[in-house]
Amino acid sequence: MQTSTDAAALAALIRHLEAMPPVAALQPRLLDWQPGRVRLGAPLQANINDKGCAFGGSLTSLMTLAGWGLVTLTLERAGLHADVFVADSQVRYLRPVFEDLDAQAQFEDPALADTLLHGLRTQGRGQAMVQAQVRLADGRSAATFSGRYVAIARTD
Amino acid sequence: MQTSTDAAALAALIRHLEAMPPVAALQPRLLDWQPGRVRLGAPLQANINDKGCAFGGSLTSLMTLAGWGLVTLTLERAGLHADVFVADSQVRYLRPVFEDLDAQAQFEDPALADTLLHGLRTQGRGQAMVQAQVRLADGRSAATFSGRYVAIARTD
Numbered sequence: 001m002q003t004s005t006d007a008a009a010l011a012a013l014i015r016h017l018e019a020m021p022p023v024a025a026l027q028p029r030l031l032d033w034q035p036g037r038v039r040l041g042a043p044l045q046a047n048i049n050d051k052g053c054a055f056g057g058s059l060t061s062l063m064t065l066a067g068w069g070l071v072t073l074t075l076e077r078a079g080l081h082a083d084v085f086v087a088d089s090q091v092r093y094l095r096p097v098f099e100d101l102d103a104q105a106q107f108e109d110p111a112l113a114d115t116l117l118h119g120l121r122t123q124g125r126g127q128a129m130v131q132a133q134v135r136l137a138d139g140r141s142a143a144t145f146s147g148r149y150v151a152i153a154r155t156d
Numbered sequence: 157m158q159t160s161t162d163a164a165a166l167a168a169l170i171r172h173l174e175a176m177p178p179v180a181a182l183q184p185r186l187l188d189w190q191p192g193r194v195r196l197g198a199p200l201q202a203n204i205n206d207k208g209c210a211f212g213g214s215l216t217s218l219m220t221l222a223g224w225g226l227v228t229l230t231l232e233r234a235g236l237h238a239d240v241f242v243a244d245s246q247v248r249y250l251r252p253v254f255e256d257l258d259a260q261a262q263f264e265d266p267a268l269a270d271t272l273l274h275g276l277r278t279q280g281r282g283q284a285m286v287q288a289q290v291r292l293a294d295g296r297s298a299a300t301f302s303g304r305y306v307a308i309a310r311t312d
Contacts, residue, residue, distance in 0.1 A: 022203045022214045025181030047178045056242050057217030058178045064213050086212050088248040093241065 006033075009076035013069055026058055028065060031102065035077065036110055038070040042101040053096035054134075056143075059103070060091050063132035063145035066105035070130060071149045074113050080120050082151040087127070089147035097134060097142045105132035108146070116151065124153040162189075165232035169225055182214055184221060187258065191233065192266055194226040198257040209252035212299075215259070215290050216247050219301035222261035223286035227305045230269050236276045238307040243283070245303035253290060253298045261288035264302070272307065280309040 014030060017023050027046040031039040040062055047058035064086055071084045107113050108129040119126025132145040170186060173179050183202040188195040196218055203214035220242055227240045263269050264285040275282025288301040 016206055020205045020211055021201075022181060022211045023205075025178060045177075049176045049179075050172055051239065055176055055178045055217075057213070057220050060216055060220070060245075061211075061213030064216070083207065086249055088246070089216075090244070090246045092244045 006073075006077065009073055012076070013072060017065065017069075023061070023065065026061055026065075028062060030069075033069075033073060035074070036070075036113060037104065037106045038066050038073065039102065039104045040066045040069065041103075044097070044100050047101060051096065053098045054101055056093055059093065059097065059101065059134050059143045060089075060145065062101055062103040063091070063105065063134060063143065064089060064147065066103045066132050067130035067145070067147050067149060070105045070107070071116065071128060071151060074116065075120065075151060078117050080117065081154045082120060082125075083154055084149055084151045087148045087150050089145060092144045093142075094144065095136065095140060095142045097136065099137055101134055102137075103132055103134045105130050105145075107131075120151055120153055126151050162229075162233060165229055168232070169228060173221065173225075179217070179221065182217055182221075184218060186225075189225075189229060191230070192226075192269060193260065193262045194222050194229060195258065195260045196222045196225065197259075200253070200256050203257060207252065209254045210257055210290075212249055215249065215253065215257065215299045216245075216301065218257055218259040219247070219261065219288035219290060219299065220245060220303065222259045222288050223301070223303050223305060226261045226263070226286060227272070227284060227307060230272065231276065231307060234273050236273065237310045238276060238281075239310055240305055240307045243304045243306050245301060248300045249298075250300065251292065251296060251298045253292065255293055257290055258293075259288055259290045261286050261301075263287075276307055276309055282307050
């Protein structure tokens with residue numbers, strides 16, 4: 001069930017994405033959000049390369065943003081306001097994507113969400129490992145992502 | 157010294173980058189190319205995030221493209237025509253970038269260029285590890301990249 005806090009956090013997330021020119025160029029849209037999972041989509045046409053499939057940088061950006069959205073929404077839902085950064089990431093490109101992009105992010109382990117929140121509450125900062133992937137419509141994985149995100153409490 | 161082959165390959169590279177919408181959005185430009193090294197720049201304004209510094213996805217895309225350009229130009233210079241793909245990559249985000257982006261790519265080991273060319277000539281495919289980084293004007297590293305590229309000979 002979505003609460004009004006969720007709705008406000010989602011609206012803020014979408015405004016946030018649209019305000020960044022390099023992100024707006026990807027034309028991302030929120031496909032789904034549940035606690036512990038975020039799915040972002042993007043049209044192939046805005047992200048196409050010379051081979052008629054998705055540009056690798058777009059796959060990585062979308063997975064990185066899905067992870068960033070996951071951490072941000074998890075914090076907002078808990079009433080915590082923080083700046084969220086990606087610290088490092090690994091990406092594997094497995095298959096070309098000749099269709100609209102669909103990237104899903106989740107915590108590497110569901111318990112990491114609690115560790116993240118605990119860090120923010122007790123030390124003003126926390127971190128979490130996030131996994132993401134771009135899935136094809138037939139269910140196969142086109143790219144996988146593993147990234148570490150750091151959150152630092154905002155005092156404003 | 158640049159040859160006319162270099163000039164043609166550079167012109168093709170720039171056309172190639174500009175033809176991809178998600179790449180054109182980054183507004184990349186070639187700052188320097190020497191055998192074994194490619195430098196790409198991009199304006200901060202086109203790549204800015206909500207914190208007033210460069211979006212992490214733009215840093216990664218620019219480093220990925222610099223590596224792609226390095227492999228492509230190395231092959232073209234040797235008279236080889238191939239499709240070049242990034243297969244996997246690791247990125248570390250070290251410092252925020254509040255200035256125009258400057259990404260440089262080189263082979264992890266200079267001898268890898270010869271191995272790449274040898275693979276293309278004898279087996280129709282080759283691969284190479286590339287390192288890249290985004291450097292700040294003061295010389296410090298803002299992000300580092302390590303990626304594996306695969307090249308497959310084109311028969312056209």
